[in-house]
Amino acid sequence: MLTIHDLKVQVDGKTILNGLNLEVRPGEVHAIMGPNGSGKSTLANVIAGRDGYEVTSGVVTYQGNDLLELAPEERARQGIFLAFQYPVEIPGVANVYLLKEALNTVRKSRGEDELDAMDFLKLVREKLQLLEMKEEFLYRSVNEGFSGGEKKRNEIFQMAILEPKLAVLDETDSGLDIDALKVVANGVNALRSPDRGIVLITHYQRLLDYIVPDHVHVLADGQVVRSGDRSLAVELEERGYGWIEDRAGDIAGVQAG
Amino acid sequence: MSGVDAEIGGLVAREYKEGFVTEIDSDTLPPGLDEHVIRTISGKKNEPDFMLEWRLDAYRRWGSMNTPEWAHVHYPPIDFQAISYYSAPGSTGDGPKSLDEVDPKLLETYEKLGIPLEEQKMLSGVAVDAVFDSVSVATTFKKDLAKVGVIFCPFSEALQEHPELVRKYLGTVVPQGDNYYAALNSAVFSDGSFVYVPKGVRCPMELSTYFRINAMNTGQFERTLIVADEGSYVSYLEGCTAPMRDENQLHAAVVELVAMKDAQIKYSTVQNWYPGDEEGRGGIYNFVTKRGACRGDNAKISWTQVETGSAITWKYPSVLLEGDKSVGEFYSVALTNHRQQADTGTKMIHIGRDTSSTIISKGISAGRGQNAYRGLVKVLKGADNARNYSQCDSLLMGDRCGAHTFPYLEVKNPTATIEHEATTSKIGEDQLFYCRQRGLSEEDAVSLIVNGFCKTVFKKLPMEFAVEAQKLLSISLEGSVG
Numbered sequence: 001m002l003t004i005h006d007l008k009v010q011v012d013g014k015t016i017l018n019g020l021n022l023e024v025r026p027g028e029v030h031a032i033m034g035p036n037g038s039g040k041s042t043l044a045n046v047i048a049g050r051d052g053y054e055v056t057s058g059v060v061t062y063q064g065n066d067l068l069e070l071a072p073e074e075r076a077r078q079g080i081f082l083a084f085q086y087p088v089e090i091p092g093v094a095n096v097y098l099l100k101e102a103l104n105t106v107r108k109s110r111g112e113d114e115l116d117a118m119d120f121l122k123l124v125r126e127k128l129q130l131l132e133m134k135e136e137f138l139y140r141s142v143n144e145g146f147s148g149g150e151k152k153r154n155e156i157f158q159m160a161i162l163e164p165k166l167a168v169l170d171e172t173d174s175g176l177d178i179d180a181l182k183v184v185a186n187g188v189n190a191l192r193s194p195d196r197g198i199v200l201i202t203h204y205q206r207l208l209d210y211i212v213p214d215h216v217h218v219l220a221d222g223q224v225v226r227s228g229d230r231s232l233a234v235e236l237e238e239r240g241y242g243w244i245e246d247r248a249g250d251i252a253g254v255q256a257g
Numbered sequence: 258m259s260g261v262d263a264e265i266g267g268l269v270a271r272e273y274k275e276g277f278v279t280e281i282d283s284d285t286l287p288p289g290l291d292e293h294v295i296r297t298i299s300g301k302k303n304e305p306d307f308m309l310e311w312r313l314d315a316y317r318r319w320g321s322m323n324t325p326e327w328a329h330v331h332y333p334p335i336d337f338q339a340i341s342y343y344s345a346p347g348s349t350g351d352g353p354k355s356l357d358e359v360d361p362k363l364l365e366t367y368e369k370l371g372i373p374l375e376e377q378k379m380l381s382g383v384a385v386d387a388v389f390d391s392v393s394v395a396t397t398f399k400k401d402l403a404k405v406g407v408i409f410c411p412f413s414e415a416l417q418e419h420p421e422l423v424r425k426y427l428g429t430v431v432p433q434g435d436n437y438y439a440a441l442n443s444a445v446f447s448d449g450s451f452v453y454v455p456k457g458v459r460c461p462m463e464l465s466t467y468f469r470i471n472a473m474n475t476g477q478f479e480r481t482l483i484v485a486d487e488g489s490y491v492s493y494l495e496g497c498t499a500p501m502r503d504e505n506q507l508h509a510a511v512v513e514l515v516a517m518k519d520a521q522i523k524y525s526t527v528q529n530w531y532p533g534d535e536e537g538r539g540g541i542y543n544f545v546t547k548r549g550a551c552r553g554d555n556a557k558i559s560w561t562q563v564e565t566g567s568a569i570t571w572k573y574p575s576v577l578l579e580g581d582k583s584v585g586e587f588y589s590v591a592l593t594n595h596r597q598q599a600d601t602g603t604k605m606i607h608i609g610r611d612t613s614s615t616i617i618s619k620g621i622s623a624g625r626g627q628n629a630y631r632g633l634v635k636v637l638k639g640a641d642n643a644r645n646y647s648q649c650d651s652l653l654m655g656d657r658c659g660a661h662t663f664p665y666l667e668v669k670n671p672t673a674t675i676e677h678e679a680t681t682s683k684i685g686e687d688q689l690f691y692c693r694q695r696g697l698s699e700e701d702a703v704s705l706i707v708n709g710f711c712k713t714v715f716k717k718l719p720m721e722f723a724v725e726a727q728k729l730l731s732i733s734l735e736g737s738v739g
Contacts, residue, residue: 071693076693091709098695
């Protein structure tokens with residue numbers, strides 16, 4: 001459903017992604033790992049369509065179409081969801097209000113009717129339970145005064161409501177204690193399905209103990225330098241990123257030569 | 258910020274739907290202002306002598322005053338001799354009549370503005386006084402209100418029916434010489450609303466006045482006086498619109514509120530005067546003096562305003578906290594777009610003991626709009642234990658607009674507790690992107706964020722007006738669950 005070929009991206013004139021390749025098929029969970037600055041979050045932002053990322057070459061295809069042509073809201077309506085690393089606060093806007101607007105917009109673009117208040121509330125309550133969240137969450141302003149863990153949980157809650165086709169989770173595990181991590185992982189696992197692709201961006205392999213990926217990719221210097229199955233993440237955990245970075249340097253050296 | 262700029266244009270560049278002109282014969286005085294004009298206005302209304310004398314006194318004071326230049330607004334000098342000071346639609350020249358006699362064109366005008374004047378068509382629970390240019394053309398539910406002793410009528414009618422009440426309170430809160438525009442208004446005011454709520458009466462419905470400027474080259478100078486006697490309660494709403502014209506028109510109103518012991522007045526405004534076009538051509542100069550006096554202990558006055566219209570807004574709804582334990586509140590949303598300018602805020606004057614005041618101001622600037630909050634909190638010597646809380650937030654959209662905050666504080670009593678918070682923020686690319694990633698269009702995302710920013714003020718408006726206010730900021734209430 002998502003094919004990234006030779007993607008090069010600059011931010012403020014500096015190359016961040018340098019020839020990245022990735023293929024995500026429906027039903028697959030891909031983990032993208034890598035040290036700080038390797039380009040993980042840039043990848044997430046480029047998929048979601050954030051301003052300020054200049055694609056200098058490469059192709060990104062989503063469901064057979066050129067993804068880079070689409071405005072962010074169009075991508076969202078076609079089923080792309082980004083769980084933000086740093087969810088933003090929107091004072092005065094109730095969580096539930098944004099959620100209902102979002103859900104109805106997405107449903108409308110799928111040709112479905114808007115949910116009435118009763119059905120919406122039923123759905124929302126069901127998903128609150130999944131994420132072990134209290135109902136008062138709905139009426140608080142979006143992310144305002146939320147703890148780090150609450151913000152991350154809220155992202156997965158939104159994802160559960162919007163039921164995207166392709167979900168990109170940008171370091172959703174960072175800042176979570178072990179209990180919160182389990183809850184979030186449960187939420188994500190509940191959304192695994194044969195027609196949904198999930199990209200987990202993470203710094204630590206800890207998350208992968210709870211959400212077992214089908215594929216693991218290691219990013220360094222803007223490229224995928226290793227791909228494998230779960231055992232690659234375990235190996236990384238043991239040997240550290242230094243091991244990968246040395247290899248990346250070798251690859252870059254060879255390419256330069 | 259280019260995305261945001263383009264978006265803001267789209268958001269507030271909505272058409273000004275109220276910009277039509279009603280073709281109707283009118284009785285209009287030629288432009289110019291002198292004693293003769295004042296005598297003519299007073300004569301047309303068959304006013305008691307004291308009123309004419311009061312006007313002439315104001316006129317003389319005005320002649321010796323200068324236009325205020327301290328506000329953070331810029332406009333060419335106004336030629337006061339080029340303005341007509343009286344214009345009445347032909348059929349209502351001799352004062353208010355029953356609804357059956359009102360020109361259908363006027364009824365149609367108000368219907369078009371969403372204010373049907375036939376009582377059966379109206380929202381139950383809202384009585385309306387409709388002011389068209391210089392005169393009141395209809396007042397609804399007068400009889401129902403009279404049953405509980407509430408007087409709600411055009412100002413000119415009050416001068417005929419209740420001259421003693423008018424004389425007792427007029428000018429006691431905003432004296433004739435208070436400021437340049439108040440003095441002008443005192444000399445030439447033509448109509449407005451008068452409200453008296455007797456002791457112990459809770460006014461059974463919302464009272465409202467809808468001001469409409471229609472005629473060209475005229476100014477509107479209305480005067481509103483609301484008196485809430487001991488232990489009474491009244492909620493009053495005011496709305497206003499005008500046709501789109503290339504020249505500026507002056508609206509210089511005076512509003513006086515008097516709240517006696519244990520009385521409460523809630524005064525709400527949704528101001529939607531024509532703001533002028535994108536280049537700043539035309540629009541209303543809205544130079545208004547609004548002030549309330551808490552005369553007795555435990556009296557309370559709340560001002561809530563949503564200011565989205567006018568080329569220039571210059572107004573400071575204020576409260577004189579005379580009675581002990583009296584309470585003053587000011588909740589404001591002011592939006593300036595294109596080349597609109599607003600200099601607005603409040604004055605809270607603490608005179609009695611244990612008085613408290615709250616100020617919440619939300620300024621939104623877009624386009625090349627300039628938005629200033631100007632507020633004075635003054636605690637006099639005898640005002641033991643006075644408390645004030647002020648919060649002034651500014652939201653900037655794009656990088657060509659401006660937000661300014663001028664808080665003044667004069668405290669002469671050491672027991673006072675004063676808190677002031679101010680923030681200025683740009684509508685965030687991060688917030689917009691977050692909403693768009695959830696599927697909202699950029700336009701809906703801006704609406705959502707602005708709505709959230711204004712929420713604490715909107716919550717203070719009566720329901721009908723809250724809806725109107727949100728619509729004005731192109732926001733739908735639909736979708737709020739719970």
